[in-house]
Amino acid sequence: MTANGQLDYFGRTVNLAARVADQSHGGDVVVLRGVLDQADGPLLRGRGDIAPESSTATLRGLAAGQRLVRLTVTTAEPGTAAARANRGRT
Secondary structure, three states, X not given: OEEOOEXXXXXXXXXXXXXXXXXXXXXXXXEEHHHHHHOOHHHOOOOOOEEEEEEXXXXXXXXXXXXXXXXXXXXXXXXXXXXXXXXXXX
């Protein structure tokens, strides 16, 4: 669908994505637990620098609580073993 001559996306999926994104504090990524569960198995395996934090939130416009996971990258101080281990990762 177009609005004002530009492609316009709308609907339940976009509404849900916007509500989940609103849960971010900045410096993190928030995803639905179900999305993370469907992701490639080794996504977090071996990544000690990513801290997952599970929660449940009632999102505006949705009746049921949504299971969310906040992914935060922990930073290591330069010169520490963790910083050396993270070198070369992208």
